[in-house]
Amino acid sequence: MPIWVLLQPRAYINGVQLFVGLILVYATVFIAGPTIVAPAFNLDLPANTPDLLPLLFVTVGCGAVSGFHGLVGSGTTSKQINLETDERFVCYLGSAGEGALALAAIIAVSAGFASLDEWRVVYSEFGNGGIPAFVQGGATIVSNGSGGLLRHETAATLLTMMAVLFAGTTMDTGVRLQRYIVQEWGDIYGIRLLRNPHIATAVAVGACLTLAFAAGGPDLTGGMALWPLFGTTNQLLAGLTLLVISVILVKQRRPIKYTLIPMAFVTTVALLAAIYQLDDLYEKGQFLLLGVDIVIVISAVCVLLEASSALKRNLRISSSKK
Structure with a gap:
């Protein structure tokens, strides 16, 4: 299916929702002025916490320089740009938007808790927190900053929807890029069957399903594994x-x-x-x-x-x- 039929309009709608969510979070941050309860240097590390090097540069680096964005730039962004001169504006604004989202996430997971003890409960084990911590912490900030106009449950629902839409768009783009790669294999190695977009899509989706079931079993936790x-x-x-x-x-x-x-x-x-x-x-x-x-x-x-x-x-x- 062409990009402009499904991916582009849906991504546009998701982008609008993402910006609305970010504006809501930042507005309530300035109004509520939440206190950061997370320690600047956490020396009380949970068991099995990996070394700072190289983990820090791999995790933080994904936001600073991302190979996935390199694929997206060549596979989908290039197909939607009207003029090459527009690329700098699109790329810089995209980087600024991702930076704003990263900062909002840091604020939510560091200042969205009532106390340091509550924060330590959430991060009592390595790997805990994640999106649930962002949603709950962000919802607390939004609810407090709105003066109770938005209940905690409502704010949590809005932030959850924002995260799910962001993940869904990423997954769709990833599968589309994988289909491109499968088709390129068909061109490079002369496999005519793989050049067919429907066959290539089936291979891409099938590979994802295989990994999900093989790694996680019937409960489909393979993606997390x-x-x-x-x-x-x-x-x-x-x-x-x-x-x-x-x-x-x-x-x-x-x-x-x-x-x-x-x-x-x-x-x-x-x-x-x-x-x-x-x-x-x-x-x-x-x-x-x-x-x-x-x-x-x-x-x-x-x-x-x-x-x-x-x-x-x-x-x-x-x-x-x-």
């Missing part, structure tokens, strides 16, 4: 995106240090995170995730070696033309 690997793969993809941009800049004889240095850091940390997870997944007996992680590490190394070779080749060509 696979989630720990998302940050790592997202950052590896971000590093690859920066490397591709570096190759393009070399061909255009433009400076590459602005993309090459971040690429080296992001890729190194992401690979360390993937390798770090191997031992953890093995100890927990999560062999499906272990196999996926091994494939990710091997694939990332192979792709990076190939891309690095292309970068060196283009650097030599560029130097010879000077």
Whole structure:
């Protein structure tokens, strides 16, 4: 189905709802002036909390530089841009919007609780909190800031809807991108069947269902089981995106240090995170995730070696033309 038939209008509606939700949260924050109860430095860490390095740069990095956004930019954004000159405005505004959402989430999970003890109850174990903490904390702020005009339950429903719509749009975009990739496989390897959009869609959706059932069983918790690997793969993809941009800049004889240095850091940390997870997944007996992680590490190394070779080749060509 063409982007402009379903994805674009629905994403537009979701975007409007997201902005309305953000305006509501920020307005009530300024009115209520909630106090941040979360500690600036939390030294009372729950058991099994992983090391700060590389986890911090993988999780926070997903908001700062995202490989998924690199795919979206080439797979869907490029199909909706009227003029190339509009891309800078769209990209900068998108980054600002995501930053605003990230800040709202931080405020909700750090200032949306009555006391430090209540905050510690929510985050008593590593992995707790998440979207429920954002919804409950944000609902408390919105309810207090509105002077009770919006009940806590109503505010929680609004924020839940905002989060669900955001996740739904992301999932739809991800499946569409996966279908593009399957079709590209058909073009590259000459598999005519995979070029069919309906077959490619079935393969993309089928792969998602298979992983969900295989990892989580009938209760469909496979997505949550696979989630720990998302940050790592997202950052590896971000590093690859920066490397591709570096190759393009070399061909255009433009400076590459602005993309090459971040690429080296992001890729190194992401690979360390993937390798770090191997031992953890093995100890927990999560062999499906272990196999996926091994494939990710091997694939990332192979792709990076190939891309690095292309970068060196283009650097030599560029130097010879000077």
